[in-house]
Structures are given as C-alpha cells and as structure tokens.
Amino acid sequence: LEMVTKLRKAIANDELSVHYQPLFDIATGNLVTLEALIRWNHPKEGWIAPDQFIPVAEETGLIKDIGDQVLRRACADVKEIMYRLQRPVKVAVNISARQFKDGHFDEKVLGIIASQGIVPEYLELEITERLLMLDDPETAGILRRLAKAGVSLSIDDFGTGYSSLSYLKRYPFDVLKIDRAFVKDVTHDSQSAALVSAIIAMAQSLDLKVIAEGVEEEGQLAHLKKHGCDIAQGFLLGRPMSVADLTAKIHQWQ
Ligand code: G
Ligand code: G
Ligand code: MN
Ligand code: NA
Numbered sequence: 001l002e003m004v005t006k007l008r009k010a011i012a013n014d015e016l017s018v019h020y021q022p023l024f025d026i027a028t029g030n031l032v033t034l035e036a037l038i039r040w041n042h043p044k045e046g047w048i049a050p051d052q053f054i055p056v057a058e059e060t061g062l063i064k065d066i067g068d069q070v071l072r073r074a075c076a077d078v079k080e081i082m083y084r085l086q087r088p089v090k091v092a093v094n095i096s097a098r099q100f101k102d103g104h105f106d107e108k109v110l111g112i113i114a115s116q117g118i119v120p121e122y123l124e125l126e127i128t129e130r131l132l133m134l135d136d137p138e139t140a141g142i143l144r145r146l147a148k149a150g151v152s153l154s155i156d157d158f159g160t161g162y163s164s165l166s167y168l169k170r171y172p173f174d175v176l177k178i179d180r181a182f183v184k185d186v187t188h189d190s191q192s193a194a195l196v197s198a199i200i201a202m203a204q205s206l207d208l209k210v211i212a213e214g215v216e217e218e219g220q221l222a223h224l225k226k227h228g229c230d231i232a233q234g235f236l237l238g239r240p241m242s243v244a245d246l247t248a249k250i251h252q253w254q
Contacts, residue, residue, distance in 0.1 A: 003056045006042070011065060016040050018073045020081075020091070020246055022238040022253070023211060026225045031253040033090040033124065033211075034081065035233065036074040037240045038066070058098045067099035071109065075116035075123065077243050082122070084250050092124040092154065097131040106145040113151075120150035124175065127153060129161030132171065140171060147172035154211070159199065168206055176203045180214020180234070187219040197227050204228065 010016055016038060023033040040048045057063040071093055078091035099105070113120050125146065132139065132155075147153055154175035155167065159182055168176075178199055185192035196212070203210045212224045215234030224232060241249075 003053060004060050004062070007053055007056060007060075007062055010040055010042065011062065011069075013043075015042060016066065016069070017242070018070055018077065019240040019242055020077070021233060021240040022246075023092075023231050023233040024237050026221070026229055026232050031085070031089060032231060033092050034078065034246075035092045035126070035240070036070055036077075036094070038070055039240075054096065058096055061098060063096050063098050064102050067096065068108070068112070070094075071112050072116065075113055075118050078122055079116060079118050081243070081246065081250070084247060085254060087254070088122065090122050090124050090152065092126050092152075094126045094156065095131070097128075097134060100127070100131055100139075100142070101134070101136060106142045106149075109146060109151065110149055120146075121152070124152035124154055126156040126177070127173075128156045129158070129163055129167065132167045133162045133164075143171045147174075157213075159195070165202075168202075168208070173208060175209045175211060177211040177213055177233075178229075183212050183214045183220055183224070183234070184216075186223050187217070193223070196224070196229075200227050200229055 018036050019039045020034040020036055022031050023035060024030065025032045038050055040053060042048050054063070057066055074091045074093050078089065082089055109125070110120065113123055143153060152174045153172060154177055155173050156177050157179045158176050160179045176199070178196060182192050182196050182199070186196050200210050209230045211231040211233055212229050213233050215221050215224065215232045215236050217236060221232055221236060
C-alpha cells in the first residue's frame, strides 16, 4: 500500500502514539524536560520510523492533523506526569514547517494549552532552521506572540541546517539544541570539540539555554559539563518511552 493511504488509516485507527525522552539538567541531575516523539505501531509491519512518514505527512498536509494531535496529547500527558512527579517539567514538541504555516498557529497552540489546562510555561516548541529559512514575514510575529504568552522556543538540530546566526537575534528563542552530529565526536575530534565549545559560549552570551542532543557516552557528558552545557539528552540518560514506561520509572527522578 502507498504510504499516504497507510498513514490515513493509521490516523483513523489510532495507530499513532507519543513517546517521551527525558532531558536532564547536567549540574543537578534533575529531570527538566520531556521531548515528545511520535511513534507508529503498524498492526502488520510493526514500528515505522518517523523519518519514513513525517516527510509524507508534510507533503500531503496530514501533518496538520497529526501535529495537533501530538500537541494535545503532549499537554495532557505532561499534566499527568507532573502530578505524579510532584514537580514541574516541560514538554518539548517538534513543529514542522507545514504545521507552522497553516495559519493562526500561535492561536491554535494557545487554544490547545488552555483546553488541556496547563500553563504555557510548561510547553516548549522545537523549531528547525529549515523552517526559519523559509523566512515568511509572519514567522517573527507568531514566535513573538508565543514567547510573550510564556511558551518556550528552542532551535532544534542547531548547526546542521542553514545555520544563520541572524535567526538567534531576530527570533525570541530561549533554548538552543546542539545537533548530535557535533556531540558524537566531541571527545576525540578537536574540531567537534571546538565547535561545541563555541556554540555553548555563544549561546551563553545570548542568554540561551543549551541542550546537547545524542549523548551516548559518559565521556561526552563529562566534556559537556566541563564546558558549561546546561541540559543533556541521549540514550545514555534515557530513551524515548511510552507514558506507561515513564510512569514506572518516575520514582528515580523525583
Ligand atoms: O525518534 P526519532 O526517530 O523519534 O525522530 C526522528 C525525527 O522525527 C526527528 O527529526 C524528530 O524531530 C521527528 N519527529 C518526531 N516526532 C515528531 C512530531 O511529533 N512532529 C514532527 N514534526 N516531527 C517529529
Ligand atoms: O531531530 P530531533 O532532534 O527532533 O530528533 C530527536 C531524535 O533523536 C529522535 O529520533 C530520538 O530517538 C533521537 N535520539 C535521541 N537520543 C539519541 C541518542 O543518544 N543517539 C541517537 N543516535 N539518537 C538519539
Ligand atoms: Mn527535536
Ligand atoms: Na534534533
């Protein structure tokens, strides 16, 4: 079957779910954020990776419905998780260009937040450089209104897209996520190490929090800590998992 037909069925049959990967404050070890990552468990084919269907969902516009569902789910889940954790935590949701450009994106997000009964401060939106590159005149206004309402904005996969430092000045970002391509070699490649240090220093001087993605080894974590990185995400610390699995582990993070 064609991917788009399968995907339409998946939406109708509720085959899509949201998993969460924990992110930790490097200095304190506290769980601070959960990144929402969509998962598709096909009844016959098993798990289908987002890379295989997100692009199709973007092309066909199905991402608009899928994206709304993920946002709603993420807000509902984080409320429940905070209640169990007895501590605030943010939920970070990936936003694709098509979803962002659909019109009144800011109003839609704020509406979903309100309907789920959480405050905007618990939501973080991950925006890629690719989205900013499209340079729509409305982009700045949408981001500014979301930031003003209290939603956090992070720039995702930093350094891999069409990195332009002007984005950091033009838009109200709070967080910069260093792409895992740089983190991967940070302990044994001096150029990666230099880039990571430079990105952290730049982010600090712009008052942005820095997240390192793809942390898989203790050595990488130690290096990041030494260079002042704020938050770590990666398989070393926790894989994306279902709400049930997260709930079962939550006592470790209280
Ligand atoms: O775990 P990982 O394989 O989940 O994700 C692969 C890619 O899919 C990443 O680039 C991630 O940003 C993207 N992705 C995961 N969930 C979502 C989602 O809910 N919306 C969008 N737009 N992208 C997502
Ligand atoms: O593009 P984005 O950063 O949104 O995607 C997050 C993706 O990174 C997800 O696919 C998630 O499963 C993956 N990921 C998270 N931690 C690690 C890690 O330590 N190593 C690798 N290889 N991938 C990771
Ligand atoms: Mn992301
Ligand atoms: Na990323």
